Amino acid sequence: MASYVPHTPADRAIMLEKIGVEKISDLFDVPKGCEADLRLEKGKSPLEVERLIAALGAKNKVFDTVFLGAGAYNHYIPPVVRELASREEFVTAYTPYQAEMSQGILQSIFEYQTAICNLTGMDASNASHYDGATATADGILMCMGNKSKAVVSDGLNPEYKRVIETYLVPHGIEVVYAPLRNGVTDEDALKELIDSEVGAVCIAQPNYFGLIEDAGKIGKIAHDGGAKFVMACYPVALGILRTPGECDADVATGEGQSLGLPLAFGGPYLGLLACKENMMRKLTGRIVGETVDHDGRTAYVLTLQAREQHIRREKSTSSICSNEALCALTSAIYLSATGKEGIKEVALQCASKAHYMAEEISRIKGFGLKYKGEFFNEFVTESDVDTSKIVDKLQKHGILAGLPLNGRDMLWCVTEMNTKAEIDNAVRILREEL
Amino acid sequence: MLIFDKSVEGRRAVTLPECDVKEYSFDKKYLRETPAVLPEVAEVDLVRHYIGLSRKCVGVDNVFYPLGSCTMKYNPKLNEVIARNPAFTNLHPLQPESTVQGALEVMYETQKILAEITGMDEISLEPAAGAHGEYTSLQIIRKYHLSRGDGKRNKIIVPDSAHGTNPASAAMCGFEIINVKSDKRGNVDIKALKESVGDDTAALMLTNPNTLGLLDEHILKITSVVHKAGGLVYYDGANLNAVMGVIRPGDLGFDVVHLNLHKTFSTPHGGGGPGSGAIGCKKKLVQFMPDPAVVRVRNRYRFAERENSIGKVKAFYGNFLVVLRAYAYLLTLGKEGIREASENAVLNANYLRVLLEPYFKTAYSRTCMHEFVLSLEKFHDETGVSAMDVAKALIDKGIHPPTMYFPLIVHEALMFEPTETESRETLEACRDVMREIYEEAKSNPDAVKACPASTPISRPDEVLAARKPKVRKQ
Numbered sequence: 001m002a003s004y005v006p007h008t009p010a011d012r013a014i015m016l017e018k019i020g021v022e023k024i025s026d027l028f029d030v031p032k033g034c035e036a037d038l039r040l041e042k043g044k045s046p047l048e049v050e051r052l053i054a055a056l057g058a059k060n061k062v063f064d065t066v067f068l069g070a071g072a073y074n075h076y077i078p079p080v081v082r083e084l085a086s087r088e089e090f091v092t093a094y095t096p097y098q099a100e101m102s103q104g105i106l107q108s109i110f111e112y113q114t115a116i117c118n119l120t121g122m123d124a125s126n127a128s129h130y131d132g133a134t135a136t137a138d139g140i141l142m143c144m145g146n147k148s149k150a151v152v153s154d155g156l157n158p159e160y161k162r163v164i165e166t167y168l169v170p171h172g173i174e175v176v177y178a179p180l181r182n183g184v185t186d187e188d189a190l191k192e193l194i195d196s197e198v199g200a201v202c203i204a205q206p207n208y209f210g211l212i213e214d215a216g217k218i219g220k221i222a223h224d225g226g227a228k229f230v231m232a233c234y235p236v237a238l239g240i241l242r243t244p245g246e247c248d249a250d251v252a253t254g255e256g257q258s259l260g261l262p263l264a265f266g267g268p269y270l271g272l273l274a275c276k277e278n279m280m281r282k283l284t285g286r287i288v289g290e291t292v293d294h295d296g297r298t299a300y301v302l303t304l305q306a307r308e309q310h311i312r313r314e315k316s317t318s319s320i321c322s323n324e325a326l327c328a329l330t331s332a333i334y335l336s337a338t339g340k341e342g343i344k345e346v347a348l349q350c351a352s353k354a355h356y357m358a359e360e361i362s363r364i365k366g367f368g369l370k371y372k373g374e375f376f377n378e379f380v381t382e383s384d385v386d387t388s389k390i391v392d393k394l395q396k397h398g399i400l401a402g403l404p405l406n407g408r409d410m411l412w413c414v415t416e417m418n419t420k421a422e423i424d425n426a427v428r429i430l431r432e433e434l
Numbered sequence: 435m436l437i438f439d440k441s442v443e444g445r446r447a448v449t450l451p452e453c454d455v456k457e458y459s460f461d462k463k464y465l466r467e468t469p470a471v472l473p474e475v476a477e478v479d480l481v482r483h484y485i486g487l488s489r490k491c492v493g494v495d496n497v498f499y500p501l502g503s504c505t506m507k508y509n510p511k512l513n514e515v516i517a518r519n520p521a522f523t524n525l526h527p528l529q530p531e532s533t534v535q536g537a538l539e540v541m542y543e544t545q546k547i548l549a550e551i552t553g554m555d556e557i558s559l560e561p562a563a564g565a566h567g568e569y570t571s572l573q574i575i576r577k578y579h580l581s582r583g584d585g586k587r588n589k590i591i592v593p594d595s596a597h598g599t600n601p602a603s604a605a606m607c608g609f610e611i612i613n614v615k616s617d618k619r620g621n622v623d624i625k626a627l628k629e630s631v632g633d634d635t636a637a638l639m640l641t642n643p644n645t646l647g648l649l650d651e652h653i654l655k656i657t658s659v660v661h662k663a664g665g666l667v668y669y670d671g672a673n674l675n676a677v678m679g680v681i682r683p684g685d686l687g688f689d690v691v692h693l694n695l696h697k698t699f700s701t702p703h704g705g706g707g708p709g710s711g712a713i714g715c716k717k718k719l720v721q722f723m724p725d726p727a728v729v730r731v732r733n734r735y736r737f738a739e740r741e742n743s744i745g746k747v748k749a750f751y752g753n754f755l756v757v758l759r760a761y762a763y764l765l766t767l768g769k770e771g772i773r774e775a776s777e778n779a780v781l782n783a784n785y786l787r788v789l790l791e792p793y794f795k796t797a798y799s800r801t802c803m804h805e806f807v808l809s810l811e812k813f814h815d816e817t818g819v820s821a822m823d824v825a826k827a828l829i830d831k832g833i834h835p836p837t838m839y840f841p842l843i844v845h846e847a848l849m850f851e852p853t854e855t856e857s858r859e860t861l862e863a864c865r866d867v868m869r870e871i872y873e874e875a876k877s878n879p880d881a882v883k884a885c886p887a888s889t890p891i892s893r894p895d896e897v898l899a900a901r902k903p904k905v906r907k908q
Contacts, residue, residue: 002766070528072528100886305900309599339447
């Protein structure tokens with residue numbers, strides 16, 4: 001067993017004497033009959049733990065080639081991002097309550113907020129949310145006022161839909177799904193669904209099937225009906241696609257994992273939550289603001305805390321305390337490393353390679369694209385070949401296939417990580433071996 | 435200077451391989467009109483910028499960090515190394531289950547150990563942080579009552595010493611909050627509790643030991659009063675570091691508990707996350723826990739949907755890499771080490787309490803658990819030096835301040851939580867520093883009020899920040 005307690009028996013004796021008790025158990029007043037006796041194994045040495053967990057790691061299969069997305073994306077993480085984000089001063093600090101000794105973290109969050117605003121075209125961003133799904137649920141709640149219905153496009157990721165339902169139900173808010181036509185939100189059906197009780201309309205951009213929604217038009221439909229407009233975005237796509245700001249969204253949300261965070265079996269990820277200026281005081285979670293110190297120097301602090309749980313208790317906008325600060329820092333470094341031209345290039349490579357693969361697959365006899373609309377870097381194919389067979393076959397070649405949506409349809413994702421050779425190889429297997 | 439201010443048109447820190455397919459050309463109607471304004475810097479300048487920022491903050495690796503209620507214990511390096519293993523970091527959450535057996539086993543085994551430590555029947559690792567765990571648990575409580583056709587239980591009872599997250603999480607789940615006061619010894623006032631419970635009580639949320647660092651002396655009575663009224667009892671595990679291996683919430687009558695793996699189980703706080711707010715439930719609540727469950731069937735691990743789940747509170751399965759670190763910690767400590775950690779956390783808190791008592795008064799004169807609260811009310815009256823001033827003076831002396839002005843029921847509060855990983859010398863050095871501040875407050879209070887002087891900035895104008903919010907570079 002390893003121990004992180006530094007005391008020697010002599011230390012303990014000195015301390016107990018000073019406190020005025022004989023033994024440590026005298027410090028505890030355990031109710032009779034409630035003394036614990038844990039049925040656990042005894043502790044192991046660090047070397048044993050490292051070996052044991054490495055052996056568990058070896059039971060996982062890490063794929064050389066990944067064509068799976070659906071909410072978690074395999075992007076290039078420059079080494080400089082990982083190195084800088086693992087600085088101990090960042091990693092082992094608490095929430096920056098003491099601004100004077102936390103200017104580094106506070107400034108990095110201010111830079112993060114700026115980068116997210118610039119990427120989304122919004123005016124204000126929080127310091128991070130748990131993940132894209134929870135950020136989207138809170139983004140909708142921010143818009144609701146006293147209204148009782150939220151209209152959510154059926155084109156949202158199913159994980160997001162389930163989280164939104166969980167978050168909205170206790171508030172007595174009904175979630176109404178707007179149906180799709182040709183894979184994108186059906187604008188006529190959406191108009192029909194909007195009445196004076198609808199507080200928010202929410203779409204994903206690109207949507208779950210990779211298709212680009214006509215967000216500007218949907219935003220107008222929402223606003224004409226007196227509802228606010230929420231866009232859940234794939235931030236890498238915003239390197240080139242029209243921004244929520246340009247589409248007149250009130251709130252932009254998204255999953256920030258694609259900005260420098262590893263796939264990590266689903267977490268920790270990063271919830272993006274940004275909004276127009278007039279909604280800033282409704283944002284959930286931490287926000288960093290710029291101010292001056294007593295000597296007039298620029299300083300950064302946690303601000304607008306009158307929204308928060310430690311001040312407002314049951315009247316706060318949320319209960320968020322710990323958020324995903326280190327993930328936000330990582331993304332800020334990623335966006336600075338990639339930069340203005342780099343983020344465009346990442347987005348464009350993703351789209352170019354995805355369009356190449358989509359075209360190659362659709363040329364295989366028996367395979368076709370399910371939707372005709374424009375897409376970013378994900379697309380759905382349909383074929384008579386059972387999708388589970390495709391998964392198994394590609395797996396044998398070390399390739400992680402797209403996500404089977406059912407027996408016929410498969411959702412593929414291509415990023416800058418996929419080479420032409422990888423794509424050609426996967427296409428060849430689909431053509432020749434299935 | 436912001437990284438944006440160091441930007442020079444055309445500089446790049448990262449280069450991608452040349453695109454090996456034909457560049458796709460989107461119709462203009464899909465494209466943003468102007469590129470996103472992001473920094474353009476060379477790699478070396480990027481590195482110097484962030485190293486510069488890292489030097490303007492401090493973690494537990496830098497200084498003693500006795501931040502009450504936050505359990506800033508040392509974060510073992512072993513766990514960081516383990517969490518960097520590509521066999522875990524490169525797993526896609528939607529890979530076929532047969533290809534993630536190791537990751538599922540980590541989750542399953544962690545659940546088992548945490549269930550044993552808490553005395554609960556099942557654990558869910560889905561919540562991302564402590565408050566998220568509270569929120570998830572309250573959704574479970576809500577669904578439990580509704581499933582029994584008991585629709586009028588809409589009130590959550592919260593002691594006045596509770597963390598602000600408790601009432602905030604309850605309100606997010608649509609509950610009304612009833613506050614109960616504490617008695618003179620810092621316990622829940624039993625008489626007030628009895629008057630508060632009724633057929634509209636959904637649950638009591640209790641932190642134990644409470645935020646005063648005290649183990650409630652009537653704990654069994656409290657759980658029984660609430661149960662008799664038909665309510666459930668919720669254990670806020672923020673302070674579990676005091677009692678691991680000593681008592682188990684499940685044995686005291688608690689029905690549901692949340693844990694902070696980033697406090698009690700040594701995973702780093704990251705400047706405010708990511709954390710992990712695992713929850714545990716007794717059998718009758720298991721069917722309502724979030725989806726998915728991780729189960730073992732004939733030595734294979736898989737995800738399973740629950741019968742009456744509240745649904746999902748997060749995409750995928752929680753903050754897996756945080757759970758992985760906690761698992762490494764739990765394996766390292768084992769049965770004896772877990773108890774040893776709590777025992778020494780309590781020993782350290784009491785030692786520091788006794789060392790400081792000649793100078794500063796504790797709010798409640800009792801043996802404490804893993805933390806204790808000083809009240810500087812009288813000291814402030816006498817010297818004009820506030821709890822905030824003392825906190826800022828500590829910064830200049832190389833100690834991260836304790837939690838200030840919490841719990842709200844103690845005036846001029848400073849809450850110290852030294853944790854078990856600090857040595858006797860560190861605690862004694864803290865005593866010496868506190869004595870110096872005490873003496874300076876008596877002889878030259880203005881000097882204390884001018885602290886800190888050693889930091890990159892002096893005290894910031896928070897009022898200005900809130901009145902004219904500037905939350906991005908324009």
